Amino acid sequence: MRSLPPPSDTQASVFALCLGATADPGLHARLAGIAANLAGAGVTYQLNAVAASLHLVPRVQSVGAVAKTELIGLYETHLSKTDGAARAVYDRIRNAAPNNRCPLCGVGNVAHCDHHLPKSRYPDLAVLPINLVPACHFCNDKKRAKYPTSAGQQTFHPYFDEHLLKDPWVRATLNSGPPPVLVFDTDPPSAWSAQDGERVRRHFDACGLAITFTTNANDELPVVRDRLILQESRGGTAAVQQFLNDERDIHSTRPNSWQYATYRTLAADAWFVGGGYRTIP
Ligand SMILES: [Zn+2]
Structure with a gap:
């Protein structure tokens, strides 16, 4: 959005x-x-x-x-x-x-x-x-x-709802598989009003964003795998973690993009960081 x-x-x-x-x-x-x-x-x-x-x-x-x-x-x-x-x-x-x-x-x-x-x-x-x-x-x-x-x-x-984009509410969940797959849904901040939470859920459903985000994120996973294999060869698991953290932070200016949700989830997943990315086909 x-x-x-x-x-x-x-x-x-x-x-x-x-x-x-x-x-x-x-x-x-x-x-x-x-x-x-x-x-x-x-x-x-x-x-x-x-x-x-x-x-x-x-x-x-x-x-x-x-x-x-x-x-x-x-x-x-x-x-x-x-x-x-x-x-x-x-x-x-x-x-x-x-x-x-x-x-x-x-x-x-x-x-x-x-x-x-x-x-x-x-x-x-x-x-x-x-x-x-x-x-x-x-x-x-x-x-x-x-x-x-x-x-x-x-x-x-x-034109009127910029406030709905300031906090992240798009959630990516990693299913380890095999093969690993990202799925998307909504998770509005607990501090939000029930009305705003319902609104972003409605928008997510009305525009079919689960399909759009899932398609784009899973299409990106083989590229992520190759980048992480390269990072691992250069600096081990610490370099893998740093790369995912950096990608997450770079995309944080758009906290409800599929990219931010993807890297936020991948960077926080110990199995993925520890080598799970190698199982991406
Ligand atoms: Zn569109």
């Missing part, structure tokens, strides 16, 4: 672009008639995102005289469509993640803008910039139309 600064594009500027590009006079008039409603929905979203209460944002089927399909159509016609009037906004949001790294998993490459609250349930938020976050194919596909019905069901929001 990675936090990101919120988009600089505003609700008002994006809605104006969509409205300006709406050729149908009837739809244009009906959209103009709900401008204040959509602005209000944007303010409600912002307040609830800051307060970690997005589950309280109301789900709607229409706004005034504008139907859900027409609101979703604004997004599909003017934002995500390649030649849409607000496509530059979509591109700015999608491209905002440093090194194109998905903020929801920290592993995949960004491919889409994901509606944090899905447009199928919240069509009044379909073109709200702070409801759009860059996401990789895998996270986008896993999350689909999930939405929170309680405070604990709120998944990690890259």
